[in-house]
Amino acid sequence: MTLFEKIAAHLIPADIVYEDEHTVAFRDLHPVAPVHVLVIPRKPLARLSEASADDVALLGECMQTARLVATQLGLDDGGYRVVMNNGDDAGQTVPHLHLHILGGRPLTWPPG
């Protein structure tokens, strides 16, 4: 079981802000913005490059959850960023596909 599967199964603690049949959203342990939430599919896909055509609906569910959570956390007016790191060069550290929702302050672009 991945770390994030354990969080989704409530086996280890996390600040869960949203969950449904296919996705879970929880606050990042080391936030880099006033709002920093991770959205994961319950299905343990390691990274985007391991997804297949069968996962198209699930990837859409993750984006839908990101949109709902951003609204729930009051980010719609100020705006927010949704990021997915894929693999080593992107700095992915947890091998369970996840979206980062970042908001609550102006964010620089491009990222480093």
Ligand code: AMP
């Ligand atoms: P990434 O670098 O894209 O793989 O992002 C992984 C994220 O998971 C990092 O921002 C970590 O701070 C976060 N993280 C690691 N362990 C936990 C945990 N137990 N609960 C919440 N977030 C975590």
